[in-house]
Amino acid sequence: MDREHRLRIKTLFMVLLMVVCANLGDLMLKRGMLQIGAVQISLPGVWHALLSTIHNGTIWLGILFLIGFTLCYMTAVSWADYSYVMPAGAFGYAVQTALAVVILHEAVNAQRWVGVVLIVAGVLLVGQTHPSTTETKAVTP
């Protein structure tokens, strides 16, 4: 397997991991905030919400996933172009739509499907370009 092919595979794998971590993180934060309830906009209300989030395991799980997303993003841009990783990350919107249809049995309208098709086609186009066009090839030992 040549170097560029290996770089392409590992970048796409890291982008997929980024998408999974971001989606799971958002899901856990949403679930945690539903457990806590609506935040009252007042000093005691905000203080209560802050304490509740600190003591909520689901929120911490969400934060861990979002830290995982940040690490995956940092790793991906350490070896691939920013203009390669950034649009590929939008693949998450297509995954969200597929999950909404398959798992939640939500109805998805034509406009959204057109958007998903454009995202997938765009990501495929970007995916065919060279993942790294800059000269930085440093390796942390």
Added chain:
Amino acid sequence: MIKVGLMLVFFICCSTGGEIAMTHGMKQVGEPASFRPMALIRFIGKAVRNGWVWSAIPLLAASFYSLLILLSWAPLSVVIPASAFNYVVGTFGAKYLLKEQVSVKRWMGVVMVCIGVTLVLLTGQN
């Protein structure tokens, strides 16, 4: 209207600037030699000692809060296309600041993603 426009410019500058600073920092840090725990710890340790990575954090935080402010000031139909426009501005930043070679094929992909994200997110508000 002027304050929404100014906040949109501020949001796009912070968001793109933060991501470009992060990328520049990570290029200096270099990729991890392997995915063994010690190599990853060294990689993270080197990243947290990089000034560009630290300069990205306040910019990304400012972009997040300016997005929240924008959402309270303007309708989603204005804010969402503007935030999807980040893909285009980010690609310009990558080309001129990070000196990446952006081919016609990559530009086409970025524009398609930008329009696609706008369509998907605008559906969410219906």
